[in-house]
Every structure is written in structure tokens, then in C-alpha cells.
Amino acid sequence: MKRVLVISEDTATRAAFQSALSRLNYDLMVVSCAKAALAEVRSKPIDVVFLECTQSTDAWDAARDTVQFLSRDEHAVSVYVVVSDDDAVYDRLHELIYCGIPLHTLEKPLSHKDIRCAVEAARRPTVSPYGPAP
Numbered sequence: 001m002k003r004v005l006v007i008s009e010d011t012a013t014r015a016a017f018q019s020a021l022s023r024l025n026y027d028l029m030v031v032s033c034a035k036a037a038l039a040e041v042r043s044k045p046i047d048v049v050f051l052e053c054t055q056s057t058d059a060w061d062a063a064r065d066t067v068q069f070l071s072r073d074e075h076a077v078s079v080y081v082v083v084s085d086d087d088a089v090y091d092r093l094h095e096l097i098y099c100g101i102p103l104h105t106l107e108k109p110l111s112h113k114d115i116r117c118a119v120e121a122a123r124r125p126t127v128s129p130y131g132p133a134p
Helices: 013-022 034-043 057-072 087-097 112-121
Strands: 002-007 026-033 046-052 079-084 103-107
Touching: 002 013, 002 034, 013 026, 026 034, 034 046, 034 057, 046 087, 046 103, 046 112, 057 087, 079 087, 079 112, 087 103, 103 112
Parallel strands: 002 026, 002 046, 046 079, 079 103
Antiparallel strands: none
């Protein structure tokens, strides 16, 4: 069973993931901030993370810390960054890419099909195409 972690401050985004994945065979955890996510990622390996960041520096710092923690784990994880059409979010993605985990984007508005396809596409690569974490 895949463990899926959703990190989003937005109530509607969290509800979309719960609606799309709740009846499927996934261990789904939904949290409102990346700081709360650290407790989840420390308890058991995570297979897929959906991360929605606002332009808040605190949100990006917490997201970076979570992704860096995941990159130290020998268990490979797929990370999807949920984005809108805001170019500023794309400009900050490079900070997360340097953590050594392949990142994917999932654009809003989210459909159930997009969410399910992303979870199913998650795989466990043995080596990051971006090299080791710095």
C-alpha cells in the first residue's frame, strides 16, 4: 500500500486529495503545514508527497526542510509540487530541486484523474537524476 502525504494550507486542496484518494487503497495523510509533515515522514517511509507552497518564506523553508529530510532516507519518494499559474512559485522550485529528489508539478485546478494518475505514476527510483543531496 502506497503512503501518500499531502501538505497544503488550502482547505479546498486538502479536500480534493481526500475526495480523490480516500476510497482507494492508499495510506493517506493530509496535513496543513510542512512542519506537521515532518512528524509523519519520520514515522514511516512515504511513497508520494504532494506539496503546495504559498509564496510565504516560512512555507518554503518548512517545505525545503521536509524534502531535505526525505532525501536523506534510503527509501525513494516522488514529490509533486502543486502549483497555480503563478510564476513566482516556479522561480522557487530550484531550491527544492537541489535537495536531490526529482520533483514533478501538478497544476491547479486539480482533477481527481490527475491526482490518481500522479499517485499511480509514482515510482521508486534508486538514483536521483539530480545527483546526491548537497
